[in-house]
Amino acid sequence: MNNQSEYEAVISGIGIVSPLGSDKQMVWENICRKKTGIRKAVHDDLCFNSGVPFISPVDYMHEFKKLNNRKNKRFMRRNVLFFLEALNLAIEDAKIGKQVADNHQDIAIITTCGDAGTDFRLFLPSVLRSIDEKSGTREVNMKIFGSRGLALLDPYFLIYDLLNSANCFAAIEHGINGDSNNFIMSGGAGFHSVKAGWEVIKSGKTKIAITGVTESLLNSAEMQYLYRRFGYPGKAVNGDNAIIPYSDEKEGLFFGEGAVVLILEEYNHAKNRGAHVYGKIHSYATCVDLNPELFSGDAGGEGVMRCLKKCLDMHEDDKKNVTPSLVITAGMALKNEDDGELHALKHLFHDTPGIHYATFKPNFGYIGPVSDVLEFVIGLLAMKKEQVPPVKNLGNKARGMNFNVSDKEYTASINDVLSLAKGLGGINSALFVRKI
Amino acid sequence: MRKKRVVITGLGCICSIGNNVPQFWHNIKESTIGIDRIKAFDVSTFPVTTAAEVDIENNEDLKAAFKAFGYRNKGHFLGYYAVMEAFKDAGLHNNEKLTENTGISLGASSIYPSRESMAMASRFAATNKTWVDNIPEQEKRTKEEFLDDLILFNRNTDTIVRKIVKDLKLKGPAYTLQTACASSGNSIGNAYRSILHGEADIMITGGCDAMVNYLGMSAFIHLKALSTTRDPYRASIPFDVNRNGFVMGEGAGVIVLEERTHALKRGVPILGEITGYGTSNNAYRITDSSLDGKTIALSMERAIHDAGINKKEIGYICAHGTSTIQNDFTESTALRMVFGDLLDNIRINSIKHCVGHTISASGAISAINTILSIKEGCVTPMKNIERIDPECRLNIPRTLEYCDLNAAMVNTLGFGGQNVSLVFKKFE
Numbered sequence: 001m002n003n004q005s006e007y008e009a010v011i012s013g014i015g016i017v018s019p020l021g022s023d024k025q026m027v028w029e030n031i032c033r034k035k036t037g038i039r040k041a042v043h044d045d046l047c048f049n050s051g052v053p054f055i056s057p058v059d060y061m062h063e064f065k066k067l068n069n070r071k072n073k074r075f076m077r078r079n080v081l082f083f084l085e086a087l088n089l090a091i092e093d094a095k096i097g098k099q100v101a102d103n104h105q106d107i108a109i110i111t112t113c114g115d116a117g118t119d120f121r122l123f124l125p126s127v128l129r130s131i132d133e134k135s136g137t138r139e140v141n142m143k144i145f146g147s148r149g150l151a152l153l154d155p156y157f158l159i160y161d162l163l164n165s166a167n168c169f170a171a172i173e174h175g176i177n178g179d180s181n182n183f184i185m186s187g188g189a190g191f192h193s194v195k196a197g198w199e200v201i202k203s204g205k206t207k208i209a210i211t212g213v214t215e216s217l218l219n220s221a222e223m224q225y226l227y228r229r230f231g232y233p234g235k236a237v238n239g240d241n242a243i244i245p246y247s248d249e250k251e252g253l254f255f256g257e258g259a260v261v262l263i264l265e266e267y268n269h270a271k272n273r274g275a276h277v278y279g280k281i282h283s284y285a286t287c288v289d290l291n292p293e294l295f296s297g298d299a300g301g302e303g304v305m306r307c308l309k310k311c312l313d314m315h316e317d318d319k320k321n322v323t324p325s326l327v328i329t330a331g332m333a334l335k336n337e338d339d340g341e342l343h344a345l346k347h348l349f350h351d352t353p354g355i356h357y358a359t360f361k362p363n364f365g366y367i368g369p370v371s372d373v374l375e376f377v378i379g380l381l382a383m384k385k386e387q388v389p390p391v392k393n394l395g396n397k398a399r400g401m402n403f404n405v406s407d408k409e410y411t412a413s414i415n416d417v418l419s420l421a422k423g424l425g426g427i428n429s430a431l432f433v434r435k436i
Numbered sequence: 437m438r439k440k441r442v443v444i445t446g447l448g449c450i451c452s453i454g455n456n457v458p459q460f461w462h463n464i465k466e467s468t469i470g471i472d473r474i475k476a477f478d479v480s481t482f483p484v485t486t487a488a489e490v491d492i493e494n495n496e497d498l499k500a501a502f503k504a505f506g507y508r509n510k511g512h513f514l515g516y517y518a519v520m521e522a523f524k525d526a527g528l529h530n531n532e533k534l535t536e537n538t539g540i541s542l543g544a545s546s547i548y549p550s551r552e553s554m555a556m557a558s559r560f561a562a563t564n565k566t567w568v569d570n571i572p573e574q575e576k577r578t579k580e581e582f583l584d585d586l587i588l589f590n591r592n593t594d595t596i597v598r599k600i601v602k603d604l605k606l607k608g609p610a611y612t613l614q615t616a617c618a619s620s621g622n623s624i625g626n627a628y629r630s631i632l633h634g635e636a637d638i639m640i641t642g643g644c645d646a647m648v649n650y651l652g653m654s655a656f657i658h659l660k661a662l663s664t665t666r667d668p669y670r671a672s673i674p675f676d677v678n679r680n681g682f683v684m685g686e687g688a689g690v691i692v693l694e695e696r697t698h699a700l701k702r703g704v705p706i707l708g709e710i711t712g713y714g715t716s717n718n719a720y721r722i723t724d725s726s727l728d729g730k731t732i733a734l735s736m737e738r739a740i741h742d743a744g745i746n747k748k749e750i751g752y753i754c755a756h757g758t759s760t761i762q763n764d765f766t767e768s769t770a771l772r773m774v775f776g777d778l779l780d781n782i783r784i785n786s787i788k789h790c791v792g793h794t795i796s797a798s799g800a801i802s803a804i805n806t807i808l809s810i811k812e813g814c815v816t817p818m819k820n821i822e823r824i825d826p827e828c829r830l831n832i833p834r835t836l837e838y839c840d841l842n843a844a845m846v847n848t849l850g851f852g853g854q855n856v857s858l859v860f861k862k863f864e
Contacts, residue, residue, distance in 0.1 A: 075722065105734065109717060113614070123651060142650060146481025150654055158655035158851075159722050163593070163614040168852035171717040177731050179738075180717035180854050181622045184544070184614035185594040192611055199629050205738075285635075287539075288601040288610045294506075306607060425598045427610070 009201040009209075010436065011278040012270045013094025013263030014377055015086040019056040019256045019364055022063075022089060028381050031363055032409045034392040038239035038254050038365050050223035054242045056256025056365025057218055058082065075159045076169060078216035079114060082259035083166040084173060086212060090261035091174075094275060099208060100174050107208045108179035108200045111167040112193040114186070114215025114368040122160060126152040166214045166259075178206055183369075187330075188286070188423025190260075190372025191431045195284045197264045207269040212261035215368040226255060230295070230334065230424060243362045244393045245331030246338045253333045256365030260373040267436075278380045279417070279433035285310035289340070289426025297426035299336040301343030304428050308348055308420065311430035323352055324418035324432065326388065328379045331359035332366065337422050345403070356412055357403040358382070362392040372421030376431055379417035383435055388412050441696035442631045443863055444707040446526025447804050448518035448642075451687030451791045452488035455498065456521055460801075461808050463790065465836055467819035470790050471668040471683050476648050484662045486671045487648040488685035488792030490514060510686065511545030511796070512596040515644025518688035519600050522640060526692035527704050532605060534702070539608030539636040540600055541627035542690075543619025543643030543796040544593045596644070608636040614796070617756075618715075618850025619643050620689060621799030624858060625713035627693050637698045642800035644688035653684060659723060661760055669820055672793075674757030674786040675764050675832060677825040682758040685792025689800030691807070708807040711745070711843070712859030714738025722852050724762055729770030732855050736774045736845065739857035745843055747775055750782060750859070752815050752844040754802045755830075757786025758793050767847065768828035783815040783837060784830045799848030803858060810841045810862050 016022055019037025020030040037056040041048050047055060061067065061078070064085045070076070076084075091097055100107055130149030132141035140149070159165065164182040171180065179200045183192040190213045197209030217226070235250045236242040242254050270277055287310070289303030297303065312324075327349070330341055349355055360375045367374065382389055391405045416434040447457045452470030454460035463470070471488045479485045492498045492510070498517075505513045519540075528534050594612040601610050609630060613623045620643025627639035647653070656662045663681035665671040672683040699706055716735040718725045725732065740747060756767055771779055787805050794801055809815055817833045824832055846858045 072722070104719070140650070142478035143481050145650060146479065150482070150657065153654055153658060155658040158659060161655075162616065162722070162852055164616055164850070164852050164854065165722065167615070168717070168722055168854070171719040171853060172721070175719045177716050177719050177734060179715050180615070181626065181715065182613060182615045182854070183611060185597075185612045186592075189594070189612070196626065196629075199633050202633065203629075286609045286611075287607060288598055290602055290605055290607070292602055294595060294598055294602070425595070426602075427594070427598070 007202050007204050008267040009198045009264045009281045010267050010270050011262050011281070011380065011433070012265040012275040013090040013096065014278065014380070015088065015090030015093060015261040016258070016374060016377060017058055017082045017086045018258040018374055019058055022085065024381065031360065031378055031389045034390055036239045036363050036392065037256060038242045040239070046219045047223040050220040050227065052223045052227055054236060054239055054254045055218050056254060058257050075156055077160060077165065078257065079214040079259065080166045080169050082216060082257065083111070083170060083212060083214035083261070086259040086261040087170050087210065090263050094263040096208060096263060100176065104175045105177045106206050107176050107210060108197060108206045109167060109171050109176045109210045110179065110181045110193045110196045112183040112185065112189050112213040112369045113163055113166050114217060114370065122154055122157040126150070176210070185369060185427065186423040186425070187366065187368045187371055188421050188427030188429050190369035190421055191284060191429040192286065194262060194264070194373070194431060198281050198284065201264055201266050207266045209264040210261060211264055212259065213369045213373050214259035215370045216257040217255060217368065218257055223255065241393060243333045243365065245333045245359055245361055246342060246394065247333065251333060251335050253361060253366040256367040258367050258370045258374060260370055260377060262373065277436050279383060280436050281431070282416070282434045283311050283313060283432045284430065286429040289428065291426060295425050297337045297340050297422065299339040301340035301347070303426055304340050304344035304420070305347060307428035307430050308344060311432050324355060324416050325414040326356045326358065326379055326382055326417045328375050328417065328419040329357060329359045330420050330422035331361050332422055333361060341420065341422065355404060356388045356414070357405045358389055358391055359394065372429060376419035379419050380433065383414040383417050386411055386414055440632050441709060442628050442693050443696050443699050443709045444691055444807055445694045445699050445704045446522040446692030447707065447807065448520065448522030448525060448690035449688065449801060449804050450490060450514050450518050451794060451801060452490055452685060453790050457804065464787060464805055464816045467817045468790060469669055469820060471671050471792055473668065474648060477650050483664055484653060484657055485666055486663065486668050486683050488683055489648050490646070490686045506599070511644050511646035514646055514686065514688040515542060515544065515596050516600060518642065518644065518690040519640055522690040522692050523604060528638070528692070534638065535605050535607055537608050537636050538606050538638040538640065539610060539630060540597055540606055541611040541613065541623045541630065541639055541641045542597050543613045543623040544596050545645035545647070545796050615854040616851035617793065617795050617798055618848045618854040618856045619796035621846070621848035621856030621858060622715065622854065624691060624800065624803060625715060625856060628710050628713050631693055631695050637695045639693045640690060641693055642688065642690035643796040645794055645796035646686040647795055648684050648686050656684065663759060672759045672789045673821055674755070674759040674788055675768070675824055675828045675830055676821045677823045679759045679761060679764060682760055682788065683792040685794040687791060687794040687797045687801060689797050689804050691800060691803060706863045708810055709861045709863045710858060711861050712739040712743025714742055714857045716855045718853030718855065720853055725766050725849070725853060727766055727769070729766045729773055732767060732770035732849060733773040735855035736770065736847065736857045739845065739859050743843070743859040745859065747778055749843045750845050751839065751841040752806070752809060753782055753784045754806045754844065754846045755784055755786045756847045756849045757788055759788060763849065764825065765827055767849065768830055780831060782831060783833055783839070785816060785818050785832055789818050789820055799846060799856060802846045802848060803860070806844045806846050806860050810844050810860055813840050814838045
């Protein structure tokens with residue numbers, strides 16, 4: 001899908017809440033210093049009992065502005081609070097506070113919420129009082145539940161557990177009545193909300209679309225499931241070497257949390273008000289790998305290739321003409337996903353000189369759909385600063401990764417950024433932006 | 437730039453009144469009530485006893501299909517089942533070339549933990565050990581079985597979309613959406629825009645849900661949203677003066693959308709056309725919408741504007757009509773705000789009196805009903821409505837009414853404040 005409309009969409013505001021901080025400059029500097037947000041799980045972490053050794057959490061929630069003044073805070077999960085904070089930062093960055101207040105009916109709000117697992121603590125008090133002790137199975141007895149457990153259930157657990165709650169609370173907080181939608185998928189789907197916001201602007205339905213993504217899955221149920229399903233690297237001894245993408249020596253990832261909001265704006269609207277523009281959205285694509293396994297991607301890379309080709313509107317005979325300056329790779333540190341990505345990138349770009357590459361899972365951990373947009377934001381900052389950031393834990397030792405990567409930041413002319421996102425189970429998305 | 441046109445070339449449906457589209461359509465025309473006393477669990481001590489369940493246990497075909505499906509999620513299974521019907525209906529089966537630029541956009545169900553999973557959680561809560569360590573040796577299952585239990589905690593809403601894509605070899609875009617009760621309305625809108633913007637030629641879209649389980653029901657019992665009427669015939673009575681809440685339903689509705697010239701080129705029967713999609717956010721409260729109905733009206737206005745039609749062309753509206761006191765009043769107010777006196781001549785109904793509120797599937801099943809209503813030129817009746825609430829003042833047919841319909845609208849309103857309106861037209 002590419003930009004063939006009379007309306008063009010640019011990115012005019014960014015707000016992030018990440019394990020490496022929420023100030024863009026600070027996060028950029030942390031990336032350049034090859035810092036990581038991954039740390040050992042400690043007793044106070046929600047997921048401690050899951051046995052997961054490392055996580056990449058947002059440890060500074062107490063610093064969020066307005067956090068304690070928010071109405072209905074008790075109904076908000078961590079991912080909602082992250083999103084609201086990122087949204088405020090994005091509105092501030094784009095300087096559209098007045099626009100949001102004056103044109104709230106027309107502003108679109110489109111989100112991707114990570115599928116954070118059910119927090120069983122919501123149900124447990126009621127469940128524990130509804131077990132038929134005589135049965136020996138510890139199963140919930142429906143008669144007991146109806147007469148006793150039901151009353152003990154948190155009456156608002158549905159609100160707390162609502163999958164579109166980040167979208168709704170954000171709309172309530174800012175009074176936004178425009179085009180509204182919420183995608184719910186794991187990694188690889190972070191760009192879906194950007195795509196939908198872009199469509200709304202392209203079709204002339206709005207001048208401003210708030211798009212964003214949020215995830216917080218660091219609870220014990222979720223971690224138990226994800227780590228047992230996908231595994232984690234036993235060799236990790238500290239956060240710094242916890243994730244090594246494309247590595248022959250170890251495989252596996254650690255999870256994090258956070259949120260990102262991008263303000264999309266119709267180009268002339270942004271230009272006329274003198275907004276700072278980070279980049280213009282050029283094209284986008286998404287698809288799923290066709291290998292039969294539900295929980296892993298295709299090592300052959302056919303799906304990634306299909307996604308990239310669609311995004312760049314490429315055909316076999318003109319592939320050499322497409323030269324993105326900077327490619328942000330997913331680098332999941334999972335064998336099938338990494339192999340598939342490497343095959344696709346080699347096939348499409350191996351003979352194209354001048355492409356720079358970067359990948360950021362070792363810095364942020366894997367944050368589901370948030371990773372997609374967060375890593376893309378680092379690409380946008382690189383384009384703005386004309387600096388290619390260093391890549392942590394990669395170098396030349398990585399399996400077959402003989403691309404143009406460096407462990408030190410360096411200056412380069414970056415005119416466009418192609419960001420590739422992958423999710424568990426073979427979801428692929430790509431977003432291509434160009435400098436104005 | 438000239439707007440592309442998007443037509444409907446396939447339908448699939450499963451709900452309490454039918455396991456396929458012909459059964460559903462026959463029964464909705466008869467106003468067959470698919471609501472009964474809950475069979476899924478013992479409700480003898482529950483304040484709510486009725487639901488519109490899909491009975492898998494007593495249907496050998498469904499039972500076998502559910503077993504073969506691969507994982508234990510009823511909502512996802514229903515979605516898969518309806519997708520297969522729609523896929524075949526659109527003539528997409530056995531034709532890999534057609535799936536090259538075919539995508540999917542599905543409103544998928546939430547999952548609440550089963551009783552077995554809760555039993556595991558309760559053991560876990562008793563100690564500081566990990567879950568695996570908490571399972572007594574004699575109960576230890578294989579790793580895969582254990583993961584199946586855990587998956588119920590990890591909702592993995594998008595698993596159904598990945599499964600469909602992989603099984604049907606769909607090479608186009610894949611989206612999973614969740615905007616509560618508006619999910620399938622939003623997913624249809626997203627699919628429609630995907631085709632308009634050239635992202636795909638064909639999109640399989642709709643929604644699925646199955647929340648008739650003890651936690652799903654409890655959530656809405658606490659919010660006092662469910663009907664406490666024990667008579668299944670009168671439990672779900674949208675716009676009736678005696679309504680007192682909605683009845684939980686289960687099901688899936690799936691529509692195949694296709695770019696017009698693509699459909700014409702392959703000569704597939706065209707069932708109708710989607711011409712408008714409007715959406716808005718109430719930005720009011722998570723649990724309810726403002727009584728003035730302004731933001732619901734906004735979504736309808738946007739859909740009509742998107743369709744580029746005059747309001748007079750709308751001959752029928754399939755309302756969200758949940759049968760709760762507030763929703764039906766607010767929606768009626770919004771309808772009056774948009775259509776004014778024209779509303780008196782527009783036929784209106786809600787299918788929830790037959791199939792209950794199928795949450796993430798409700799917009800799609802309503803859309804199927806609307807597409808077939810336009811195609812056959814009729815509006816299906818609501819036989820169990822005794823007295824229409826004078827505060828709603830709607831033109832609701834009690835018997836099947838035949839009429840020439842050129843355009844019709846579907847409303848679907850989601851918990852959290854998400855509103856969606858869709859406009860469908862006769863294909864000409």
